[in-house]
Amino acid sequence: MxxxxxxxxxxxxxxxxxxxxxxxxxxxxxxxxxxxxxxxxxxxxxxxxxxxxxxxxxxxxxxxxxxxxxxxxxxxxxxxxxxxxxxxxxxxxxxxxxxxxxxxxxxxxxxxxxxxxxxxxxxxxxxxxxxYTTVLRTTDLDETQAQFSPTLRRNIKAALQIGLTVEQSSEPSELLTLVRQSFVRQGHSIWFNLEEADACMRHLAKLGQAICFITRNQDGLPVAAAGIVWDWHRSYYILGGYDHTRSHRGGSSLALWSAIQFTHQELGLTEIDLEGSHLPAIERFFRQFGGRWLPxxxxxxxxxxxxxxxxx
The missing domain is CATH 3.40.630.30 (Gcn5-related N-acetyltransferase (GNAT))
Known part of the structure; x- marks a missing residue:
């Protein structure tokens, strides 16, 4: 060899x-x-x-x-x-x-x-x-949603009731703005290269392998976002963020739920990798979605x- x-x-x-x-x-x-x-x-x-x-x-x-x-x-x-x-x-x-x-x-x-x-x-x-990461099966969305915590289901329902909507976009600029705001809000420096995130999301979007989900309030302003990429196996949550001055507790959850639905309905893929964080606050957010832990x-x-x- x-x-x-x-x-x-x-x-x-x-x-x-x-x-x-x-x-x-x-x-x-x-x-x-x-x-x-x-x-x-x-x-x-x-x-x-x-x-x-x-x-x-x-x-x-x-x-x-x-x-x-x-x-x-x-x-x-x-x-x-x-x-x-x-x-x-x-x-x-x-x-x-x-x-x-x-x-x-x-x-x-x-x-x-x-x-x-x-x-x-x-x-x-x-x-x-x-x-560890967390992977959700998306073969049956009713079964997927059944794994959600009661709090998560209430937050998504409340977000819809107050008029939050989710828009799909191949343009990552709003997503990256919200990502930057989230890091500032949490007092953390951004550990990755935003130039890379922008370039890779744009390139993959042109190839039909990336999309952003932007949660908007009643005025059409972005309050939260999630970005996913995908391949022949599954989709991957890659970035997310929110604007704390406009945010609703269901805004980020609604964006990610839309990404999960998209994975099943539009891509026909059977799972989404949430790339679970080891930061306690972020880990708690992903934990609400259920799924299985993979080492x-x-x-x-x-x-x-x-x-x-x-x-x-």
Whole structure:
């Protein structure tokens, strides 16, 4: 098996679409619009791409963070008869992990929740921190709504009763204004690049893979918003915000409920990833929607690996 950098973007995108772990964030639909730099490498055997990884890098080709994309890292090919056999996958993952260590010093990334194991990354000198996202099934909206907390259902009903409406838009400027206001209100600095958020949302909207939901009051003014992107598997809540001077407690909930309905009714997709936050106030908001928790991991090179990083 050989490790190679993957420069053929069409080949990379086709590969990602044939993986269990791959998302829109792994594809050129995202990284070609982003101002950040990304490296794609793959494990090949007799010319066949068995696994790959995409990582954000800085100008020195060191690993870094900063992209709004919630998931990057490794993905593995599917075969006509199903997944790789476990022993083959172990060897491929070990090769990929060592390739990342060799080519991307200080590599760091968040992996897809649909990656089943990181065992060979741990054995190759990486560390993993456990995180969670929340995924809602959208196959039956009555069942989806039945998982909502009573408070959430009341808030959505109250928002509709006072005349709040939701407008769909491919233009992200109002969404990003509300996102900025939310961070200011909460006293937090914006950890991601707003330029990237704007560029990626616009680019994906042109490709038919992104939309914003703007909640407006009776005067037509924006009070809250949610933005989603999607791929062939599911949709993803990517950004949200509100104007605290005009906000109603149901404004953000109504925007996200509209995104959930859109995922089922317009996209025909069976789930939406809410990308659950680990900030207590935001986590409480998402918790109201129910769904199932999925683990994913923040992966970094271990400073003092306790495990031999040679091939095992």
């Amino acid at each position: 050989e490790i190679e950098e993957i420069l053929d973007i069409e080949k990379w995108d086709d590969f990602i679409k044939n993986t269990r772990e791959g998302t829109v964030f792994h594809t050129s639909s995202w990284f070609q619009a982003s101002p950040h730099n990304f490296l794609r490498i793959g494990v090949f055997q007799k010319g066949k791409l068995l696994a790959g990884a995409i990582l954000q890098i800085n100008e020195h080709r060191f690993g870094t963070l900063g992209t709004l994309a919630p998931y990057l890292g490794p993905v593995f090919a599917k075969f006509p008869n199903g997944e790789m056999v476990p022993e083959t996958k172990r060897k491929v993952m070990s090769k990929l992990a060592r390739g990342i260590r060799e080519r991307v010093p200080k590599s760091t990334f968040f992996v897809s929740p649909w990656l089943e194991t990181l065992q060979q990354f741990i054995c190759t000198g990486f560390e993993a921190k456990l995180l 994913f991991y923040y992966v970094t090179e271990a400073r003092n690996p306790l495990i031999n990083t040679q091939e095992i």
